Amino acid sequence: MHLLLTNIKQLCQVETGTARKALVKGEAMRVLPSIENAWLFIEHGKIHSFGRMSEPPAVAANDVMDMSGRTILPAWCDSHTHLVFAAPREKEFVDRINGLSYEEIARRGGGILNSARKLNETSEEELYDQSLQRLHEVMGKGTGAIEIKSGYGLNTDAELKMLRVIRKLKENAPIPIKASFLAAHAYPLEYKQDHEGYLKLIIEEMLPRVADEGLADYMDVFCEQGFFSIDDTERLLEAGWKYGLKPKIHANQLHHSGGVEVGVKHKAISVDHLECVGDKEIAALKEGSTMPTLLPAAAFFLGIQYQPARKIIDAGLPVCLATDYNPGSCPSGSVPFLLTLACTQLKMTPEEAINAVTLNGAAALELQDEIGTIAEGKRANLIITKQIPSVSYIPYDFGNNPVDKMIINGHFI
Ligand code: NIG
């Protein structure tokens, strides 16, 4: 199948030449390379070529479509979600309005433990159906690659059930999906006084099965006071590495917990959240190649401090943005809304924010050779916007969906 898109108002995040960028950092994040008045040729699901309308393509396409007034971007890469869950938690939302904190709710057996109870009562089929629906919903808002975590099972059967649901999504959905194993999300009630017992269960029983069945790409831990300590995290990450699972962890959401440093030390692909980050953590990030991933929609929904994106970028580091879609701290998988928060609250420019959720999102999923920019040979996972005046209009027009149509693997969906 050949598809030629012509008269594209702006073709954004293009890469020309043969060298491909692995990510974009520091000052360079302000630049979103684009072509005005462009064409784009798609062949067999991949980007074949692109250029200016003033230099028309020498190709024969069976389909030609006029894109006047439209902007085209690479689809968003959402590198941190908990999209597989069994039920919403709007009652806790009301509890928080009435003064309880996220941590207090968790201490009382709510929060993640509440989601785990619901998930244990829900069949694999029902979980899959709900999750597929959520996946379609976020794809309609521009998401073209995604990471999904376990972590609401908290026992061997239910963690494996979640990971099988993710595997089935991988098999049936048209976009790339990565799976993270997050049994270390919270200590289940029966292990409240026996942390050692739960760590052993994860390391000696769950991990070998997860690895044996090839159910996960990454090892995740909620490294936080009141959840998993630095020592716990180190043991879990070392165990994960033994089975070939690279770390991708929750760090520094609620406290300066040392999570960032431990992630860098264990060569994490990314450390995610980072509300509580200062000079010490930034210095650690500069020592390694771990991607700092910011989740401002969770900070927004919990009403906690935002991530110091400016400080991180101005230190010359890359920044990735992701939604954290989950029933507790962020019941929205909307990347357009995430972009608005990044601009209004984190003071990122629209170009920085779009870089953070395209190329850097792909890097945080180790998919930078496949997606994240418009480059020859990459997958044709693309956003076609409504008629908009410029890319800055995307975060500006908050609460609305800029997407008119999505192309996934060269096909309109
Ligand atoms: O990323 N922080 C830990 N985990 C999730 C929230 C999980 C939940 O509340 O269900 C997060 O915010």
Ligand code: FE
């Ligand atoms: Fe999360």
